[in-house]
Amino acid sequence: MKQLLHLQREFFNTQQTKHVGYRKEHLKKLKLEIEKNEDLICDAIYADFKKPRFETILSETQFVLAELKTAINKIDRWAAPKKVSSTWANWPSSDYVYKEPYGTVLIIAPWNYPFQLVFAPLIGALAAGNTAVVKPSEHTPNTSKIIIKIIESVFSKEYVAVVEGDSTVSQQLLAERWDYIFFTGSTRVGQIVYESAAKHLTPVTLELGGKNPTIVDETANLKVTADRIAWGKFLNAGQTCIATDYIIAHQNIKEELIEQLKKAIIRFYGDTIETSKDFSRTVNKGHYEGLKKMLEGEEILFGGNTNDEDNYISPTLVNEPKRDSELMKGEIFGPILPILSYTTEDEIDNLISNYGKPLATYIFSNNKKFQDKIIANYSFGGGAINDTVIHIANKKLPFGGVGASGIGAYHGKMSFAIFSHAKAMLKKGTWLDIPLRYPPYTLPLKYAKKLKNLF
Numbered sequence: 001m002k003q004l005l006h007l008q009r010e011f012f013n014t015q016q017t018k019h020v021g022y023r024k025e026h027l028k029k030l031k032l033e034i035e036k037n038e039d040l041i042c043d044a045i046y047a048d049f050k051k052p053r054f055e056t057i058l059s060e061t062q063f064v065l066a067e068l069k070t071a072i073n074k075i076d077r078w079a080a081p082k083k084v085s086s087t088w089a090n091w092p093s094s095d096y097v098y099k100e101p102y103g104t105v106l107i108i109a110p111w112n113y114p115f116q117l118v119f120a121p122l123i124g125a126l127a128a129g130n131t132a133v134v135k136p137s138e139h140t141p142n143t144s145k146i147i148i149k150i151i152e153s154v155f156s157k158e159y160v161a162v163v164e165g166d167s168t169v170s171q172q173l174l175a176e177r178w179d180y181i182f183f184t185g186s187t188r189v190g191q192i193v194y195e196s197a198a199k200h201l202t203p204v205t206l207e208l209g210g211k212n213p214t215i216v217d218e219t220a221n222l223k224v225t226a227d228r229i230a231w232g233k234f235l236n237a238g239q240t241c242i243a244t245d246y247i248i249a250h251q252n253i254k255e256e257l258i259e260q261l262k263k264a265i266i267r268f269y270g271d272t273i274e275t276s277k278d279f280s281r282t283v284n285k286g287h288y289e290g291l292k293k294m295l296e297g298e299e300i301l302f303g304g305n306t307n308d309e310d311n312y313i314s315p316t317l318v319n320e321p322k323r324d325s326e327l328m329k330g331e332i333f334g335p336i337l338p339i340l341s342y343t344t345e346d347e348i349d350n351l352i353s354n355y356g357k358p359l360a361t362y363i364f365s366n367n368k369k370f371q372d373k374i375i376a377n378y379s380f381g382g383g384a385i386n387d388t389v390i391h392i393a394n395k396k397l398p399f400g401g402v403g404a405s406g407i408g409a410y411h412g413k414m415s416f417a418i419f420s421h422a423k424a425m426l427k428k429g430t431w432l433d434i435p436l437r438y439p440p441y442t443l444p445l446k447y448a449k450k451l452k453n454l455f
Contacts, residue, residue, distance in 0.1 A: 004161055005176055008104045008131040011158035017101060017129045020079045024072055027126060029154045031068040034061060034119070037150055041115055044142040048114065049311070050281045055236060060115040063393075067120050070395055070412055071127040078127070078416045081425075089454040092429040099420040101129030102203070103179030108170060108193070110185045111137035111283050112239040112333075118147055121182045121205075122160070124415025130180065131159050135173060138166045139284050171196075178202050180419060184241075186331075187404050194407075205408035205418050207241070208401050209331045210358035210381075214244040214388065215348060215374060218252050220364040224386070226260030229337075229364075230268060232388030234315045237280035238335040242360040242382075242389055245331055246338040248351055254341045258317060261337075262302050265315045273314045274307060282311040282334060291334040294327045301339070323354065345373075352378060357403035362388045381405050 016022050034041070042056045081096045105125045109118040118136055125132045134151065136144040148162045155161075163169060174181075174196035183193045184207040197204045216225055233244045249257050269276040282288040288311040295304060295316065303316035318338045321327045327338055342348050352361075361380040363371050371385050381401040384391045392399055392411075400409025410418050436443055 001163065001172055001176060004133065004157065004163070005104060005178075007158040008133065008161070011156075012101075012103050012131050017126075017131060017159070020075055020129075023079075023126055023129060024075055026154060026159070027068055027072050027075070027123065030119075030123075030126075030150070031065060031072065033150050033153050034065060034068070037146060040149075041143075041146050044146045045115060045140070047142040048111075048140040049237075049239075049283045050279075051236060052278045052280065054278070055280070056115075059236070060113060063116050064119040064123070067123045067395065067411070067415070071123050071416070074413065075127050075416070078413060079129075086426075087455050089451070090426060090428065092432060094427045096425045096427070098423040098425055099128065099416075100423050102419060102421055103130060105130045105132045105180045105182065105419065106135070106173055106176075106178045107132055108135045108173070108181070108183045108185065109137055111139035112236060112241070114140035114143040115147065117184045117207075121184075121410060121415065124410055125180075125182070125419045126160070127416045128419035130419055132161075133173070134160065134162050135170060136162065136164065138164065180204070182418075183207070190406075205400070205410065206406050207399075207408075207410075208359065208404065208406040209241040209333070210245075210360075210401065210405035211328075211331055211355040212242060212245040212358045212360040212362070212380075213352055213355075214247050214362040214364065216247060216249040216253065216257055217365040217367060217370055218250045219366040219370075220253070220386070221366070222253060222257050222260045225364040226257060226264045228387050229362075230261055230264040230315070232362075232390075233337050234265070234268070234279070234335050235389065237282060237313070238315075238337075239280070239283065239333055240389065241333075242392060244337065244362060244388055245358070246328070246340060248340050248342050248348055251341045251343045254339065258301055258319075258339060261317060261339075265302065269315065273303075274305065274310075274312055279315075282313060285311060287311075287334070288313065291332070291336060294325075294332065294334075294336060296326075298325065298327060303335075323351075348374075349377075357381075357401070357405055359401045359405040360384075360389075360391075379403065381409075 038061050041061055042053045045051045045056050081098050084095050086093045086095045107121050136147050151160050151162050177200040181197050181202055181204045187208045190206045190208045269279050298321055299319040301317040301319050303314040305314040313335050316336045321338045357379045359381040361383040363374050363385050365371050379402055382391050395412030398409035398414050399411045400406050408418050
């Protein structure tokens with residue numbers, strides 16, 4: 001690892017990656033390679049946890065290709081120095097912001113979107129002019145192989161390299177001094193990454209998670225609400241960091257919402273969900289067993305079926321779990337959906353306030369005053385009104401958490417921005433030099449106190 005890091009630093013110091021044409025050339029090659037291997041990518045992810053082909057194309061390959069298209073088309077504009085207005089205090093001058101790469105970047109990716117969450121940040125890192133070392137998840141070995149194939153087809157290892165391995169390898173990587181670290185994963189591991197980065201004062205982006213609430217009031221269209229919650233929740237078998245973690249439904253519409261959710265699940269996956277080609281599996285045995293344990297002692301309204309041989313847990317609705325239950329202690333990250341009720345807005349506050357700042361919050365309501373109040377009163381990474389998950393699809397919206405759900409945001413232009421240092425530069429003329437600032441200071445203090453108007 002030390003040798004690899006040394007190679008990348010030497011390559012970065014050649015200044016090649018600072019040429020926008022060089023970056024664009026490699027991003028175009030990467031785009032062609034992903035397009036060429038799209039079927040193999042789908043096969044690999046299916047082999048890892050039976051992710052439906054449509055979901056892989058939607059949320060993995062096409063998502064990444066869209067990011068690439070944007071970066072290729074906009075990189076010249078993003079990378080160009082930006083002129084900003086000067087101040088009278090610096091007159092005569094021209095002031096600019098230059099975007100420069102940090103250097104050598106470490107990207108640690110999770111298993112739930114094993115292709116997208118490697119390449120989406122990598123595109124930003126490369127567009128900004130960095131070199132990169134990528135650590136894919138050990139829990140999706142088939143996807144890791146296709147990631148290696150694609151990256152080695154496009155990049156030399158001193159430009160972009162893949163390092164495989166378990167948490168021990170991650171720890172070894174984190175022990176080195178990087179110029180930037182981008183991590184996607186759990187809050188618990190995010191704390192370890194942040195602590196490691198702090199030893200070298202390395203800047204970080206942490207894309208974590210949280211216990212994401214979905215609030216449904218009396219004015220919501222319940223069929224549409226159920227369809228959109230069920231789709232967003234059971235996409236990727238609930239293994240999505242911005243999926244609904246629990247529902248808070250008004251008591252007056254709770255029972256009808258539950259019935260609509262049951263109908264939606266059957267409509268989506270059929271009566272025998274285990275045989276559906278449109279429903280993923282839990283990624284590994286450890287995560288599967290943890291989810292099964294969460295269901296112990298709970299009132300299951302729908303689903304709850306499991307298959308130990310296939311890490312299968314059906315879409316499951318749970319009624320009013322206790323606040324101190326395993327199900328409600330932390331992020332579920334699986335196809336289990338608790339449904340809680342409220343009658344007053346104070347009860348909503350009591351529930352949401354237990355869990356810190358989530359990565360996402362969703363509001364199903366046709367009451368604008370209620371919508372605005374939830375948005376204003378609670379801090380969360382992002383969200384949607386009358387839908388779930390899809391805010392991630394707009395590259396003009398920043399994607400990231402707040403507090404324990406993450407640090408920093410990316411996608412589209414923001415991906416370029418987080419991997420770039422904004423360097424301020426002032427270009428001063430020499431044909432005029434007002435001596436007022438030089439000692440000995442002769443300007444009366446009463447006038448000095450008015451100089452704020454010049455800044």
